[in-house]
Amino acid sequence: MIYRPPIEDITFLLKDWIGIKNINQLDGHEDIEIEDISFILGEAGKFCASELLPINSVGDKIGAQLIDGKVITPPGFKEAYKLYIEAGWTGIDANIEHGGSGLPKLVQFYFDEMLSACNLSFKLYSELSHGAYQLLLNSASKFIKDAYLPKLASGEWSGTMCLTEPHCGTDLSLIKTQASYKDGRYLINGTKIFITSGDQDLTENILHMVLARLDGAPEGSKGISVFMVPRNQLKAEKATELLNGVSVGSIEKKMGIKGSGTCILNFDNAEGYLIGEENKGLAAMFTMMNAERITVGIQGLGFADIAYQNAKDYAQERRQSRVPGVKQTNKKADLIIEQPEIKRMLLRMRSQIEGGRALATYVGYHVDVMQKSKDQSSKQRADNIVSLLTPVVKCYLSDLGMESSLNAQQVFGGHGYVHDYGMEQLVRDCRITTIYEGTNEVQAADLVFRKLMLKNHQLIEGFIEEWETSLFAGNSAGDAELDFVLDKTKESFGRFKKVTAWIMEQVNTNPLSAMGAASAYTRYFSLNIIALLWTDILVTILHKKGNFYSSKRKLAKFFVLHVLPETLSLEKQIVDGGSILSEFESTDF
Numbered sequence: 001m002i003y004r005p006p007i008e009d010i011t012f013l014l015k016d017w018i019g020i021k022n023i024n025q026l027d028g029h030e031d032i033e034i035e036d037i038s039f040i041l042g043e044a045g046k047f048c049a050s051e052l053l054p055i056n057s058v059g060d061k062i063g064a065q066l067i068d069g070k071v072i073t074p075p076g077f078k079e080a081y082k083l084y085i086e087a088g089w090t091g092i093d094a095n096i097e098h099g100g101s102g103l104p105k106l107v108q109f110y111f112d113e114m115l116s117a118c119n120l121s122f123k124l125y126s127e128l129s130h131g132a133y134q135l136l137l138n139s140a141s142k143f144i145k146d147a148y149l150p151k152l153a154s155g156e157w158s159g160t161m162c163l164t165e166p167h168c169g170t171d172l173s174l175i176k177t178q179a180s181y182k183d184g185r186y187l188i189n190g191t192k193i194f195i196t197s198g199d200q201d202l203t204e205n206i207l208h209m210v211l212a213r214l215d216g217a218p219e220g221s222k223g224i225s226v227f228m229v230p231r232n233q234l235k236a237e238k239a240t241e242l243l244n245g246v247s248v249g250s251i252e253k254k255m256g257i258k259g260s261g262t263c264i265l266n267f268d269n270a271e272g273y274l275i276g277e278e279n280k281g282l283a284a285m286f287t288m289m290n291a292e293r294i295t296v297g298i299q300g301l302g303f304a305d306i307a308y309q310n311a312k313d314y315a316q317e318r319r320q321s322r323v324p325g326v327k328q329t330n331k332k333a334d335l336i337i338e339q340p341e342i343k344r345m346l347l348r349m350r351s352q353i354e355g356g357r358a359l360a361t362y363v364g365y366h367v368d369v370m371q372k373s374k375d376q377s378s379k380q381r382a383d384n385i386v387s388l389l390t391p392v393v394k395c396y397l398s399d400l401g402m403e404s405s406l407n408a409q410q411v412f413g414g415h416g417y418v419h420d421y422g423m424e425q426l427v428r429d430c431r432i433t434t435i436y437e438g439t440n441e442v443q444a445a446d447l448v449f450r451k452l453m454l455k456n457h458q459l460i461e462g463f464i465e466e467w468e469t470s471l472f473a474g475n476s477a478g479d480a481e482l483d484f485v486l487d488k489t490k491e492s493f494g495r496f497k498k499v500t501a502w503i504m505e506q507v508n509t510n511p512l513s514a515m516g517a518a519s520a521y522t523r524y525f526s527l528n529i530i531a532l533l534w535t536d537i538l539v540t541i542l543h544k545k546g547n548f549y550s551s552k553r554k555l556a557k558f559f560v561l562h563v564l565p566e567t568l569s570l571e572k573q574i575v576d577g578g579s580i581l582s583e584f585e586s587t588d589f
Helices: 007-018 020-024 034-062 077-086 105-139 142-154 281-315 340-372 376-412 423-434 440-451 454-471 480-509 511-540 547-563 566-576 578-582
Strands: 065-067 070-072 157-162 178-182 185-196 205-214 225-230 232-235 238-243 246-251 262-275
Touching: 007 020, 007 034, 007 340, 007 511, 020 340, 034 077, 034 105, 034 423, 065 246, 070 246, 077 105, 105 142, 105 157, 105 185, 105 205, 105 225, 105 262, 105 281, 105 340, 142 157, 142 205, 157 185, 157 281, 185 205, 185 225, 205 262, 205 281, 225 232, 225 281, 281 340, 281 376, 281 423, 340 376, 340 511, 340 547, 376 423, 376 440, 376 454, 376 511, 440 454, 440 480, 440 511, 454 480, 454 511, 480 511, 480 547, 480 566, 511 547, 511 566, 511 578, 566 578
Parallel strands: 157 205, 178 205
Antiparallel strands: 065 070, 178 185, 185 262, 205 225, 225 262, 232 238, 246 262
16 A cells, blocks of 8 residues: 655645644744644654554554453554654644643644554554543643653553443443542542553553542432543552553454454552542543544544545556547556546545545644634634534544545455455444544534534534635635635535524424434535635635646535535435434334
8 A cells, every 4th residue: 555645735724725824823833834844744744654554454464462461562563653752753732841842733633644544553552642631731630740741742651531331332421430539549440341542562551531430429420520540550650560450351353443452441449540520520521532533533534545545546557448538549448547437436535535634624723723822712713613513523534534445445446355455454444433432423413412502503603604704705706716616615505504594493393303314414514614615725726826726626626516416415304304214113123
């Protein structure tokens, strides 16, 4: 397999579209330059392509193994991880005072895309460390922060998120893991499953972020606390060789990401450290969970891009059959890149990948504004945007990863089904992105029932008003290509407003109908925002010349002609299709 880091597109999005001056207005990022970011991400991309991609198939073939109660990572992972932390890649977005680089979260998101494209199994061993870092930064005592955040930033230690239990997944109000306060210590007892990187041989210690109930805590979600539970016992804030009552029950046997040790963890009188207030753990943990949902979407974007790159290269080399209307050569068959169906699949991938990267950039930038802006109103606006779009990013980009991996496999034909070309591993590895961190169906329900209704509809109403004002308030741009895309987007957005109003009404009057339409609506929302972003990009490049900008214009036209029309059928499903669901009783199945 090959991988070319998308540095040119990233640089364009930062320099020409978002604007580096806007990033320079954020606290701590005043002096950062586009050349700095491009260089850093260029080096990061080289690392991913040269060090991580070659061992991706090794991780798949051999997998993580449980030996004598310890998880052993696949061959090459330890060596790559050593290089990874020596280069400081684990601390890109960590604060400088903790030994990190203090770069924008947006830069971390771009790196996340490249890591995911080349080796998601490897990436997962440090991914949750970023969430654990943010959770502790926001909720832990100063002592905890000073002692352990530098260890997470350096990659010397790692972090996990321990939520799911054998009897409950998304519904965390049902958790049974217990915390008891005895002799000045919190002791944790219970079992957690599906714990990503629950154990490994890469770091000196692991800090597990564990949801548990204190003795006598209220039932339901109001009685949940969060604890930091080290894998190894601590002495003077350093790890000892003694385990802290945390053991690995087994490694899950998975469809994909086999190089990642997904563990069942048992906590037997494991000493934990309360993070934040008692019984307020779920709210604190949502900091970590929401960040991870965005990151999982970006994983899908990485899969989509590497799938596209390899399918495009294959199509430019593979000859098969004559193509009607193509100038004949002395070859017995034409390149399959000339086939209209192959072009359609590749362009469907690429137009959504570049649109999806714009979506990740838009949300990532607003994460940075939310965290680092000096203006309170700007912080609140950014918080609204991120809250509204988090389920959209998770659903759309993870679905895109799956769709693109399958389309790439189709371009390869029979060669895509066998192991040799790597396409079947992409399909297996990508499949988890639509499932974990809350299935896409759960995210869709979150968008419809929570995000649309928050603050008396202020999030969605502000979103609609801003885009109407910024894109559709003026007259014709006087450019045929831009006006064409603008008209198609404006027409679709007008319908989007009506459908959004309809589904919000259903939430109040007919919630089962709204629930039945939630996934279709989330897709509908996603396609409309990608059209908005493509149109905004075309406005930005209105007077720019060159092949790069010409490709952007053609891709935007392809998107509004071949992908955006899906909204018409989705609209029918959303508005007219809900009633049929209510006609089926459980006994009908």
